[in-house]
Amino acid sequence: MKQYVAFIALILAPVAVHAQDGAGPLSVPAANAPDDDEGGLSGSVTDESAWQDLGIAIPAFATNANVSTAANTEGTAALGRELARVITADLRNNGLFRPVGPDSLPRPEYPEITSPKWSNWQSRSAEMLVQGYVRANDDGRLTVGCYLYDVKLQNELVREGWVVPPSDWRRAAHKCADLVYSRLSGESPFFDSKIAYIAETGPKDHRIKRLAIMDSDGANHRFITNGQATALTPRYSPDYKQIVYLSYLNGNPSIYIYDIGTGKQHLVAKNNNPTFAPRWSPDGKWILYSMAVGGNTDIYRIPVQGGQSQRLTDNPGIDVGGSYSPDGSKIVFESDRSGSQQIYVMNADGSNQRRISFFGGRAATPEWSPRGDQIAFTHIVGNFRIAVMTPDGKNVRHLTDSWQDEAPTWSPNGRIVQFFRNTRNSGEASLWQVDLTGRNERKLPTPVGASDPAWGPVLP
Amino acid sequence: MQIAHLRKEEQLGLAIAAAAHLALLGALAFSASRQPAHVPVPERMVVSLADEVSLTSTSPNPSQESNAAVAPTLAPSFAPPPEPEPAPQPKPEPRPEPRKPEPKPTPKPVPKATQVPQPKPAPKPQPKPAPKPAPKPSPAAKPAPAAQASAKPQPKPAGGSRLGDNFLAGAGAGERSDSRGAPAAAFGPAEQASLTSAISRQLRPYWNAPQGVDVEKLVTLLDWDLNPDGSLNGRPRLKSQSGLTDSNQPQAARHAELAIRAVQLAAPFDLPEQYYDHWKRVRNWRFDRNTSR
Numbered sequence: 055m056k057q058y059v060a061f062i063a064l065i066l067a068p069v070a071v072h073a074q075d076g077a078g079p080l081s082v083p084a085a086n087a088p089d090d091d092e093g094g095l096s097g098s099v100t101d102e103s104a105w106q107d108l109g110i111a112i113p114a115f116a117t118n119a120n121v122s123t124a125a126n127t128e129g130t131a132a133l134g135r136e137l138a139r140v141i142t143a144d145l146r147n148n149g150l151f152r153p154v155g156p157d158s159l160p161r162p163e164y165p166e167i168t169s170p171k172w173s174n175w176q177s178r179s180a181e182m183l184v185q186g187y188v189r190a191n192d193d194g195r196l197t198v199g200c201y202l203y204d205v206k207l208q209n210e211l212v213r214e215g216w217v218v219p220p221s222d223w224r225r226a227a228h229k230c231a232d233l234v235y236s237r238l239s240g241e242s243p244f245f246d247s248k249i250a251y252i253a254e255t256g257p258k259d260h261r262i263k264r265l266a267i268m269d270s271d272g273a274n275h276r277f278i279t280n281g282q283a284t285a286l287t288p289r290y291s292p293d294y295k296q297i298v299y300l301s302y303l304n305g306n307p308s309i310y311i312y313d314i315g316t317g318k319q320h321l322v323a324k325n326n327n328p329t330f331a332p333r334w335s336p337d338g339k340w341i342l343y344s345m346a347v348g349g350n351t352d353i354y355r356i357p358v359q360g361g362q363s364q365r366l367t368d369n370p371g372i373d374v375g376g377s378y379s380p381d382g383s384k385i386v387f388e389s390d391r392s393g394s395q396q397i398y399v400m401n402a403d404g405s406n407q408r409r410i411s412f413f414g415g416r417a418a419t420p421e422w423s424p425r426g427d428q429i430a431f432t433h434i435v436g437n438f439r440i441a442v443m444t445p446d447g448k449n450v451r452h453l454t455d456s457w458q459d460e461a462p463t464w465s466p467n468g469r470i471v472q473f474f475r476n477t478r479n480s481g482e483a484s485l486w487q488v489d490l491t492g493r494n495e496r497k498l499p500t501p502v503g504a505s506d507p508a509w510g511p512v513l514p
Numbered sequence: 515m516q517i518a519h520l521r522k523e524e525q526l527g528l529a530i531a532a533a534a535h536l537a538l539l540g541a542l543a544f545s546a547s548r549q550p551a552h553v554p555v556p557e558r559m560v561v562s563l564a565d566e567v568s569l570t571s572t573s574p575n576p577s578q579e580s581n582a583a584v585a586p587t588l589a590p591s592f593a594p595p596p597e598p599e600p601a602p603q604p605k606p607e608p609r610p611e612p613r614k615p616e617p618k619p620t621p622k623p624v625p626k627a628t629q630v631p632q633p634k635p636a637p638k639p640q641p642k643p644a645p646k647p648a649p650k651p652s653p654a655a656k657p658a659p660a661a662q663a664s665a666k667p668q669p670k671p672a673g674g675s676r677l678g679d680n681f682l683a684g685a686g687a688g689e690r691s692d693s694r695g696a697p698a699a700a701f702g703p704a705e706q707a708s709l710t711s712a713i714s715r716q717l718r719p720y721w722n723a724p725q726g727v728d729v730e731k732l733v734t735l736l737d738w739d740l741n742p743d744g745s746l747n748g749r750p751r752l753k754s755q756s757g758l759t760d761s762n763q764p765q766a767a768r769h770a771e772l773a774i775r776a777v778q779l780a781a782p783f784d785l786p787e788q789y790y791d792h793w794k795r796v797r798n799w800r801f802d803r804n805t806s807r
């Protein structure tokens with residue numbers, strides 16, 4: 055648990071690296087005076103090319119003096135190489151970039167970090183260059199600087215620096231990858247985050263399911279429950295301190311909240327009815343869950359601190375799997391009241407329930423994007439496919455096309471959908487990510503079989 | 515007679531059918547007369563498709579035409595008859611005259627070497643050197659019309675109209691063209707299209723839209739200025755953007771930045787210098803992505 059105390063105490067103060075020289079993201083000048091508007095030549099140019107990945111060169115980070123730190127024994131020079139490797143791994147496989155790592159690039163000297171030798175890089179195919187340095191401070195902490203350059207235009211796009219305790223050096227690398235990613239894609243960062251999932255081991259008919267967490271790149275893996283009771287459907291709380299999940303601790307499926315800081319957990323809804331599919335409200339004050347009472351399953355909500363449950367749906371069908379919109383005003387859920395699983399939306403108080411899925415097949419496990427513009431769900435037409443649609447049920451797009459992809463959840467920036475995939479014969483489950491364009495799919499490395507992934511928020 | 519054999523019901527039916535047919539005919543005739551076919555005549559529009567880059571004017575070069583056209587036809591007409599008959603064709607004369615006054619001030623064209631030799635070749639086929647001097651002044655100077663008028667009567671039998679046409683062509687293009695100054699390269703729709711496609715072609719290798727949801731809906735309009743050598747004069751400016759949705763909002767700024775980057779990387783532009791006035795200012799240039807991909 056010390057590790058997590060360290061997390062909270064972590065200082066990520068931006069370092070005053072060098073004076074900004076005005077290379078802001080985009081200086082949008084006021085529209086020029088209209089007087090010279092006429093008489094100009096006008097035309098258009100269209101990007102006809104296929105989507106292509108952006109080449110990024112990521113040489114090893116430089117250091118001013120090679121000293122050994124608590125982060126590793128080989129010293130900051132080796133650490134600089136590791137930092138660049140982590141960044142390369144982060145940026146690889148998400149489809150936007152074609153990173154070239156430190157192992158095949160010359161290492162820049164410390165003074166070159168702020169003024170790259172353009173001639174070295176322009177001969178390579180990379181259009182962008184990520185340089186950085188790592189420096190051991192007197193107080194034992196590390197200063198990591200990260201610079202992004204446009205090689206073709208020979209200008210600096212963005213820079214940032216962080217001071218981290220040696221144990222969190224990977225986070226500095228994730229922060230740098232986030233910086234590059236968000237600058238070049240326009241999206242919010244997401245690499246510096248954690249993922250909770252269900253680790254699956256054992257034979258198919260007697261599988262042990264444990265709750266586990268890890269960094270977004272699979273590092274720092276940790277089991278949280280011991281596997282005596284099957285665990286399912288974890289979800290991080292918005293403040294990232296707790297995980298709500300479903301446990302068959304006493305044979306009955308019940309909802310528990312696990313506190314990451316203290317390692318303790320408590321039962322949320324105390325009754326003998328089976329409860330499942332817990333989700334947090336965006337403000338972290340409510341837990342949305344489903345409960346089967348006398349064969350009829352409806353959606354309830356209950357204060358996180360415990361208390362009286364409030365019934366939101368009252369329908370003879372099975373209503374399950376509610377997910378709040380990011381502003382907390384609406385809930386999307388799944389119901390079979392029409393005869394088959396379909397997706398419905400209602401107000402947060404249970405009023406105004408209406409079906410939004412009218413595109414054939416069954417639709418299940420809806421999950422509202424943290425940005426609010428999309429709803430991810432499992433579309434069941436023969437195979438199970440991950441799909442997204444707008445909150446009005448229009449613009450359905452399939453992101454995957456495999457045998458059985460289930461349980462989509464969103465990355466903190468609402469651009470990547472995480473899900474688990476079952477292979478047809480072995481039943482082996484693995485975690486996958488796909489971006490909203492559907493073009494870029496990647497498998498997350500996990501030590502054992504994995505299902506039910508849930509993405510935690512980006513660390514502060 | 516046969517009708518008489520029919521039964522009453524049949525007769526009745528026949529009558530009704532006949533009446534109904536008549537009524538139908540009447541209705542058709544009525545509606546036909548009542549509905550004047552108001553088919554709107556489609557407006558005629560001129561469409562110019564230009565997909566090739568031409569660095570030179572596509573409009574005819576006046577001086578060249580006059581040289582080619584005037585000399586041969588005029589020469590024969592002058593040779594045979596010095597008969598002055600101004601009366602028959604006074605009309606054509608005034609036409610050239612008004613034009614002539616304009617060039618008058620500049621007699622320079624006359625001395626031009628190119629024009630002088632040309633009349634010469636023409637006479638060759640018809641060996642009458644004497645008239646030579648006559649034709650020259652005719653297009654260039656006022657006295658000429660008189661001489662030409664005299665010439666015209668002769669062609670009459672052969673075809674008076676031909677002379678008139680030739681005369682006008684020569685007057686408009688020959689010596690007079692020089693009086694208007696150098697034949698400026700005309701800038702028409704074809705040239706405009708050529709410049710547009712030249713810039714577009716040079717931008718395309720550098721223009722890559724960012725990836726993301728709905729980015730194909732984004733359109734960025736840029737303004738920029740160019741120096742005579744094709745290099746950028748100042749930084750390209752974002753004019754406006756359209757096609758923004760909730761989903762592509764994060765890419766909008768990047769879209770504009772990449773468009774500006776494309777212009778910066780494409781510069782200096784290789785464009786015909788004689789049209790510099792037309793490409794020194796580029797306005798509302800549209801950057802988008804093909805939605806069909």
